[in-house]
Amino acid sequence: MIDFNGVSCRYKREYAGEGALPVTALDDVSFHIPRGSFIALVGRNGSGKSTAARCMNALQLPSGGTVLVDGADTSDDEMVLTIRQKAGMVFQNPDNQLVSSVVEDDVAFGPENLGLHPDEIRKRVDRAMKAAGIYDRRLDSPDELSGGQKQRVAIAGVLAMEPECIIFDEATAMLDPAGRSAVMEMIRRLRERGTTVVLITHFMEEAAEADEILILKEGKILSRGTPAEIFAVPDLISEAGLDLPAAVKIRNLLRQRGADIPDRVLDIKSLAEWIAGNCPENVPG
Amino acid sequence: MIRNITLGQYYQYDSVIHRLDPRLKIFGTFLYLVMLFFVKDLVGYGIAALCLSGVILVSRVPFRFILRGMRPIMFILAFTFLLNLLLLPGTVLWQAGPVTVTHEGLKQAVFITVRLLLLVFGASVLTYTTKPMSLTDGFERILSPLSKLGVRTHEIAMMMSIALRFIPTLVGETDKIMKAQLARGADFESGNLLRRARNMIPVLVPLFVNAFRIAQDLAMAMEARCYSGGRGRTRLHPMRYGMRDLAALMMLILFAVLIFVQSRGMLPLPMIWKI
Amino acid sequence: MSIELKNVTYRYNRNGAEDTPALKDVNLTVEPGQICGIVGHTGSGKTTLVQQLNGLLTPQEGTVTVDGEDFSSRDRRAELRRKVGLVFQYPEYQLFEETVAEDIAFGPRNMGLAEDEIRERSAEAARMTGLDLELLGDRSPFELSGGQKRKAAIAGVLAMRPAYLVLDEPAAGLDPEAHREMLDMLVRICSEWGCGIVLVSHNMDDVAAICHRVYVMEKGSIVMGGTPDQVFSRSGELREMGLGLPAAAELTVLLRKEGVLPDAPRIPLNAEEAAELIAARLRLKGQGEK
Numbered sequence: 027m028i029d030f031n032g033v034s035c036r037y038k039r040e041y042a043g044e045g046a047l048p049v050t051a052l053d054d055v056s057f058h059i060p061r062g063s064f065i066a067l068v069g070r071n072g073s074g075k076s077t078a079a080r081c082m083n084a085l086q087l088p089s090g091g092t093v094l095v096d097g098a099d100t101s102d103d104e105m106v107l108t109i110r111q112k113a114g115m116v117f118q119n120p121d122n123q124l125v126s127s128v129v130e131d132d133v134a135f136g137p138e139n140l141g142l143h144p145d146e147i148r149k150r151v152d153r154a155m156k157a158a159g160i161y162d163r164r165l166d167s168p169d170e171l172s173g174g175q176k177q178r179v180a181i182a183g184v185l186a187m188e189p190e191c192i193i194f195d196e197a198t199a200m201l202d203p204a205g206r207s208a209v210m211e212m213i214r215r216l217r218e219r220g221t222t223v224v225l226i227t228h229f230m231e232e233a234a235e236a237d238e239i240l241i242l243k244e245g246k247i248l249s250r251g252t253p254a255e256i257f258a259v260p261d262l263i264s265e266a267g268l269d270l271p272a273a274v275k276i277r278n279l280l281r282q283r284g285a286d287i288p289d290r291v292l293d294i295k296s297l298a299e300w301i302a303g304n305c306p307e308n309v310p311g
Numbered sequence: 312m313i314r315n316i317t318l319g320q321y322y323q324y325d326s327v328i329h330r331l332d333p334r335l336k337i338f339g340t341f342l343y344l345v346m347l348f349f350v351k352d353l354v355g356y357g358i359a360a361l362c363l364s365g366v367i368l369v370s371r372v373p374f375r376f377i378l379r380g381m382r383p384i385m386f387i388l389a390f391t392f393l394l395n396l397l398l399l400p401g402t403v404l405w406q407a408g409p410v411t412v413t414h415e416g417l418k419q420a421v422f423i424t425v426r427l428l429l430l431v432f433g434a435s436v437l438t439y440t441t442k443p444m445s446l447t448d449g450f451e452r453i454l455s456p457l458s459k460l461g462v463r464t465h466e467i468a469m470m471m472s473i474a475l476r477f478i479p480t481l482v483g484e485t486d487k488i489m490k491a492q493l494a495r496g497a498d499f500e501s502g503n504l505l506r507r508a509r510n511m512i513p514v515l516v517p518l519f520v521n522a523f524r525i526a527q528d529l530a531m532a533m534e535a536r537c538y539s540g541g542r543g544r545t546r547l548h549p550m551r552y553g554m555r556d557l558a559a560l561m562m563l564i565l566f567a568v569l570i571f572v573q574s575r576g577m578l579p580l581p582m583i584w585k586i
Numbered sequence: 587m588s589i590e591l592k593n594v595t596y597r598y599n600r601n602g603a604e605d606t607p608a609l610k611d612v613n614l615t616v617e618p619g620q621i622c623g624i625v626g627h628t629g630s631g632k633t634t635l636v637q638q639l640n641g642l643l644t645p646q647e648g649t650v651t652v653d654g655e656d657f658s659s660r661d662r663r664a665e666l667r668r669k670v671g672l673v674f675q676y677p678e679y680q681l682f683e684e685t686v687a688e689d690i691a692f693g694p695r696n697m698g699l700a701e702d703e704i705r706e707r708s709a710e711a712a713r714m715t716g717l718d719l720e721l722l723g724d725r726s727p728f729e730l731s732g733g734q735k736r737k738a739a740i741a742g743v744l745a746m747r748p749a750y751l752v753l754d755e756p757a758a759g760l761d762p763e764a765h766r767e768m769l770d771m772l773v774r775i776c777s778e779w780g781c782g783i784v785l786v787s788h789n790m791d792d793v794a795a796i797c798h799r800v801y802v803m804e805k806g807s808i809v810m811g812g813t814p815d816q817v818f819s820r821s822g823e824l825r826e827m828g829l830g831l832p833a834a835a836e837l838t839v840l841l842r843k844e845g846v847l848p849d850a851p852r853i854p855l856n857a858e859e860a861a862e863l864i865a866a867r868l869r870l871k872g873q874g875e876k
């Protein structure tokens with residue numbers, strides 16, 4: 027679905043009194059995101075995650091290398107709108123990405139830009155609002171909604187464009203736990219529909235749900251693997267300035283005490299299941 | 312405190328007035344505003360007020376909601392009233408020391424205030440009953456002939472609608488920054504005017520920076536959703552005039568004729584305080 | 587010596603209509619040298635409560651006293667704001683001065699301190715947050731990275747040397763490493779300065795890890811208060827309010843439901859404790875060695 031081929035993003039940043047200093051946001055990065063997969067992109071602030079996300083949507087063009095979205099080069103002006111329709115994006119700040127003062131008009135913004143027929147827009151907007159669970163708030167102003175609800179409006183706005191891939195650029199960072207789990211629930215449903223999901227996040231519990239995790243450090247890929255593989259290497263996690271999910275921390279402490287818990291146990295629920303299944307009384311015979 | 316501003320905001324309801332075509336509402340409001348300047352006496356204002364009240368009643372926007380919206384302009388109203396009342400020469404009605412109230416002054420003060428009130432009331436009915444998006448769409452469509460002359464009507468309309476969308480956000484932001492600076496010992500209440508203005512810097516700088524940040528975020532979000540200007544854009548709610556709009560247009564014309572005829576003294580009504 | 591809230595009730599008098607109070611009969615004590623956590627849903631009244639602590643809002647009923655004194659009169663409010671520092675959510679959005687050093691000095695300068703004193707306090711505050719003032723002091727605050735901006739903003743409050751410090755979600759949006767640093771800093775401020783800290787947070791693991799006391803808010807009232815042990819042991823009630831638990835407690839609750847762990851009055855709050863408890867249950871050889 028998305029291909030990065032030797033992508034570099036270098037630019038100059040002005041500092042008062044010190045002139046322009048070169049910044050390398052991405053440094054010769056190559057990876058492939060298969061169609062229908064769920065990839066988590068993690069790393070410290072400033073590791074290049076958001077730059078990578080913007081490259082996937084042609085919001086930023088690489089200074090070196092190419093980014094292909096469904097085979098189309100993001101630097102091809104002719105293809106930009108197609109790319110943006112195929113790879114939708116949900117941003118961090120729920121307030122700053124809603125255009126309209128009415129929920130349904132906001133959701134319609136994308137399809138309107140695509141120049142669709144009003145009847146078709148209506149159909150898509152209703153469908154998207156239902157899928158995001160905000161249909162009953164369709165005539166409200168975004169100002170009356172909670173952060174999590176606003177973020178679902180933003181997701182509906184992307185869904186209405188019927189994308190094949192959705193990129194969440196720290197879309198859960200500013201939400202409370204309830205809002206965050208609502209967004210994660212949306213992501214799970216998107217996966218069932220076969221939509222490709224790229225999730226940029228600081229929450230390791232969220233990353234643990236992905237098919238694969240890609241760790242960025244100082245603009246380079248530090249590692250890539252399934253969550254089970256990635257979280258099995260604590261040194262890697264600390265080198266990247268990240269953290270282990272809470273369940274993995276407990277799991278590792280139990281391992282130190284001799285419990286033979288497999289790598290795939292990454293969340294509290296499966297850890298509890300494993301413990302219940304390996305508890306002396308519960309072992310048959 | 313500042314969160315209570317309702318002037319210029321949309322009031323969600325599904326009334327006949329809400330459902331009228333925005334272009335017609337804009338035209339209607341414009342006509343109403345123009346007709347107000349034809350009015351020559353209090354009876355004329357009475358007729359205008361009556362008609363406006365009817366519209367407000369039908370629109371189901373609560374009167375107290377509209378009245379609350381007047382609060383921010385109360386100062387301006389009071390100021391104009393006093394200025395006219397005290398400064399106009401003419402037949403003295405009442406005098407105390409240097410303060411003189413003339414008959415002409417009183418008349419003028421009442422007239423200007425009533426006119427201003429009716430102007431603002433009327434214009435606010437437009438914003439209360441029309442979603443900012445449809446309002447700007449309406450403007451865009453009305454002004455679209457100008458785009459042939461190189462006026463960027465779509466961009467102007469888009470800017471207006473975004474401004475409206477972000478008023479509450481920026482008001483909230485201002486509130487937050489003020490509180491944060493108060494917590495750092497900033498003082499917005501004492502000192503003379505100049506000092507107070509200078510004391511606002513800790514609020515204004517972050518506010519501007521945040522506004523730019525919002526603008527940047529929003530621009531990116533709009534681009535990401537395939538926005539590339541007005542060309543080729545369709546709308547969820549395409550504008551079509553209906554029977555309702557025709558009926559409303561008839562009533563508008565009736566209103567204009569009524570005001571005009573009355574101002575010429577052609578109605579069997581007395582003129583009160585004619586100018 | 588403490589911040590004492592007694593029967594505080596507060597209503598936002600909106601639209602002239604008296605709506606339900608944002609705070610209802612709130613009683614709360616913040617001791618110096620302790621970290622006091624406040625948890626609850628968005629809209630449960632946490633933000634309103636926080637503003638009572640330093641006089642940005644004053645209660646219609648009840649009293650707020652700081653170290654035994656009532657600062658509610660207009661002319662004493664400035665004094666109160668010096669005593670109780672308040673760090674809002676995303677404080678980096680309040681930076682405004684031309685340089686980082688000037689921004690940090692804004693608070694102390696408003697207090698009318700001498701230049702030497704201001705410099706000393708700024709340096710001390712920056713050191714506490716881990717901000718390199720030597721290197722960054724002359725930069726514009728808008729050139730800093732997100733994490734550095736957050737530090738500079740907090741340093742600006744710390745430079746006023748408040749006896750109490752109130753923070754609303756100070757770690758929101760930070761990456762895991764910066765998040766850990768933030769918690770460490772709060773613990774340091776508390777132990778080194780003997781500052782009384784109020785931490786408003788949604789993150790139960792953070793609260794369990796560093797707080798001495800926890801208050802739970804719902805619909806404007808404080809519905810629970812006590813040590814983290816006491817509060818998180820009432821997991822059923824917390825769940826009913828839709829609030830989470832620290833991960834270790836969450837795991838224990840699940841295992842209790844499965845009948846694997848017995849119901850006990852105490853619930854483990856961190857990974858170590860939970861591992862200890864579970865290892866014993868699994869009869870692992872390694873247990874007890876520690």
